[in-house]
Amino acid sequence: MNQEYTPVMLENRTYDELQVGDSASLTRTLTKDDIDAFAILSGDVNPAHLDDAYAKDTPFQKVIAHGMWGGTLISTVLGTQLPGPGTIYVGQNMRFMRPVSLGDTITVTLTVKEKKPKNMVVLECSCTNQLGKPVIVGEAEIMAPTAKVRRPQAPLPRMHLHRLERYEQLMSLVKDKPAVRCAVVFPEDAATLKAALHASQQGLIMPVLIGSRERISALGQQLELDLIDCLWREAECAVQAASIAVEMARDGEVAAIMQGSIPIHVLMKRVLRHAGGLRTSRRVSHAYVADVPSYPQPLIITDAEVNVRPNVDESRDIVQNAIDLAHRLKLNEPRVAVVSAAEDFNSNLESSTTAAVLCKMHERGHITGALLDGPMTFDAAVHPEVARAKYPNSPVAGQANILMVPNLEAANMLVKQLAHFAHADIAGIVLGAKVPVILTNPIDTPRTRLASAALGRLMIRSCNKKS
Numbered sequence: 001m002n003q004e005y006t007p008v009m010l011e012n013r014t015y016d017e018l019q020v021g022d023s024a025s026l027t028r029t030l031t032k033d034d035i036d037a038f039a040i041l042s043g044d045v046n047p048a049h050l051d052d053a054y055a056k057d058t059p060f061q062k063v064i065a066h067g068m069w070g071g072t073l074i075s076t077v078l079g080t081q082l083p084g085p086g087t088i089y090v091g092q093n094m095r096f097m098r099p100v101s102l103g104d105t106i107t108v109t110l111t112v113k114e115k116k117p118k119n120m121v122v123l124e125c126s127c128t129n130q131l132g133k134p135v136i137v138g139e140a141e142i143m144a145p146t147a148k149v150r151r152p153q154a155p156l157p158r159m160h161l162h163r164l165e166r167y168e169q170l171m172s173l174v175k176d177k178p179a180v181r182c183a184v185v186f187p188e189d190a191a192t193l194k195a196a197l198h199a200s201q202q203g204l205i206m207p208v209l210i211g212s213r214e215r216i217s218a219l220g221q222q223l224e225l226d227l228i229d230c231l232w233r234e235a236e237c238a239v240q241a242a243s244i245a246v247e248m249a250r251d252g253e254v255a256a257i258m259q260g261s262i263p264i265h266v267l268m269k270r271v272l273r274h275a276g277g278l279r280t281s282r283r284v285s286h287a288y289v290a291d292v293p294s295y296p297q298p299l300i301i302t303d304a305e306v307n308v309r310p311n312v313d314e315s316r317d318i319v320q321n322a323i324d325l326a327h328r329l330k331l332n333e334p335r336v337a338v339v340s341a342a343e344d345f346n347s348n349l350e351s352s353t354t355a356a357v358l359c360k361m362h363e364r365g366h367i368t369g370a371l372l373d374g375p376m377t378f379d380a381a382v383h384p385e386v387a388r389a390k391y392p393n394s395p396v397a398g399q400a401n402i403l404m405v406p407n408l409e410a411a412n413m414l415v416k417q418l419a420h421f422a423h424a425d426i427a428g429i430v431l432g433a434k435v436p437v438i439l440t441n442p443i444d445t446p447r448t449r450l451a452s453a454a455l456g457r458l459m460i461r462s463c464n465k466k467s
Helices: 032-042 052-057 059-080 165-174 190-201 213-222 238-250 264-271 312-328 350-363 378-382 384-390 408-421 446-463
Strands: 009-011 023-029 088-096 105-115 120-128 134-143 150-152 180-185 205-211 231-234 256-259 285-291 299-302 335-339 371-376 402-404 425-431
Touching (some): 023 059, 059 088, 059 105, 059 120, 059 134, 088 120, 105 134, 165 285, 165 446, 180 238, 180 446, 190 205, 190 213, 190 256, 190 446, 205 213, 205 446, 231 238, 238 264, 256 264, 256 446, 285 312, 285 408, 299 312, 299 408, 312 335, 312 402, 312 425, 335 350, 335 378, 350 371, 371 378, 378 384, 378 402, 408 425
Parallel strands (some): 180 205, 180 256, 299 402, 335 371, 335 402
Antiparallel strands (some): 023 105, 285 299, 285 425
């Protein structure tokens, strides 16, 4: 039988109910999320507050920085416990005694010290760490509520903190690599032209702009962009620009191709030509690398742009391409989940039979460099609790790095859901061709466009030995 949910009640103590000596306390542990959330809400980006390495050299600043978090806990006790809802904070006199570091557990205790006329109350405030040593001491003066309040506590809103550690890790992998020539196909809109120049400024590429020099120069002047260091190839239309880019890549004049204002299918049609294209013995495929704030590691989703409904042999190459990308990202033994709708093998589902065959290929060494399991549902692939319930013996379930999705439609929808509902940053790259092809999306942010360029630069060594 289901138990009825009983909400937590907030109940204040009015001025008449308060007695000298009344007290309330709260204990919390300082986490990185606490510090980052405080920085977001306050706009305070002082390195003493956000960077522990810096703060070690400036202990007084660290007292103030993390002490401010302790001060918010005092306000929490005042507003929820003593006196509670209806309290008006009037003033305070606090001293910050000691640093507070990540992982420290702080206990806040408020005690009624004095009742004054006109509902004014003075409370003694004490914050101590896990060793019992004082962190903050002082007094707070408040106007106590006069009306009794008892109401259910509203649930706290959820805050997703999207840090840039993974982006910075990606950029660190290409930091010491020299810039290479990259054909930028028809960059005749603001976003793609800016993306190419930004990648150039970051030392990733030397852009070769393929399009109308007159139009691109006019756009650059309008946007106040400096094009002086760019190389040029003239093309009057997007199709011609794509053909020139592929020819340059085939001849070794460029080490990568970047999509400009040209549809993906138009560009890829030239890349995938049997005669004069950039095919290799490996099936060409696309991979998205998603940085999902709620997931503890990078997540590669494949294929969402090139292969519409791959067969088993094509799926093997798609998986191997993604594994090679994962290795470049320093995931030495990535975990591949071959995703399907059913938990167990179901011969009526093409994705299920494909997963079974891929597992056998992996077992026999036709897919290497990773752990692989399937068929597996999406939730079990990424959620540890679901994984323990559905696939308790799987080395992949609950911690997948690569999702092999059944077809382009499913992969594309999954990627868009991660971007819009999970606030993921998502960079894309085409793999398996003679040179990496950097694809862009109209909704990409400048950061994700740069991340896509970094992925391209990261893959060049395996695609073009000259670079």
